[in-house]
């Protein structure tokens with residue numbers, strides 16, 4: 591059974607965030623890429639048998655006044671899920687965060703979000719996830735999103751290892767003055 595959300599996030603695998611171990615070419619994601627200056631910079635940590643992340647929505651993440659936009663909720667569940675999948679594959683291969691081997695990058699093949707309660711805008715949101723199936727390249731991740739300890743959304747996703755042949759180059763640098 592899922593634990594109630596808390597904001598205590600940094601435990602296990604040396605307290606390192608999965609996203610801080612993605613190779614640079616895979617670190618531009620809007621939701622979780624550490625190199626995307628306009629992104630959300632989500633960080634996923636191992637917490638026992640689960641993973642956890644926390645994010646405090648800002649006023650621009652409003653759906654209707656006082657409540658969080660569902661697309662943001664989906665983004666948090668998405669990026670936390672792909673990181674949870676990456677960590678599951680890394681662990682399966684005998685590694686721990688902090689090892690020199692790069693963390694594998696997964697992309698979203700399928701994402702389902704069930705919005706169970708309106709999510710209040712104000713408290714920090716906490717997402718807890720776990721890999722429930724780990725295949726050769728495919729990982730199924732289930733997760734829950736909490737606001738102030740209240741379960742507001744559930745996620746289920748299929749994440750697939752990005753083929754190395756599709757590694758992108760870094761995006762172009764912004765034009766001067768932008």
Ligand SMILES: CCCCC/C=C\C/C=C\C/C=C\C/C=C\CCCC(=O)SCCNC(=O)CCNC(=O)[C@H](O)C(C)(C)COP(=O)(O)OP(=O)(O)OC[C@H]1O[C@@H](n2cnc3c(N)ncnc32)[C@H](O)[C@@H]1OP(=O)(O)O
Nearest residue numbers: 616619672697698699700725728748750752753756757758
């Ligand atoms: C933005 C990336 C777009 C391109 C993706 C490709 C390469 C990635 C390159 C760079 C990525 C860099 C950074 C990523 C940044 C952010 C990530 C955050 C999350 C996202 O924002 S990411 C954007 C949205 N995402 C996509 O843009 C994916 C488009 N898509 C594809 O690129 C292919 O579709 C792919 C690679 C997913 C699979 O293609 P594939 O040919 O490699 O593998 P295959 O089809 O054999 O599937 C293998 C196993 O997954 C099962 N499976 C597949 N699809 C399923 C589904 N929908 N439901 C249930 N199961 C499914 C199969 O049933 C099989 O399962 P089994 O092994 O058990 O038989």
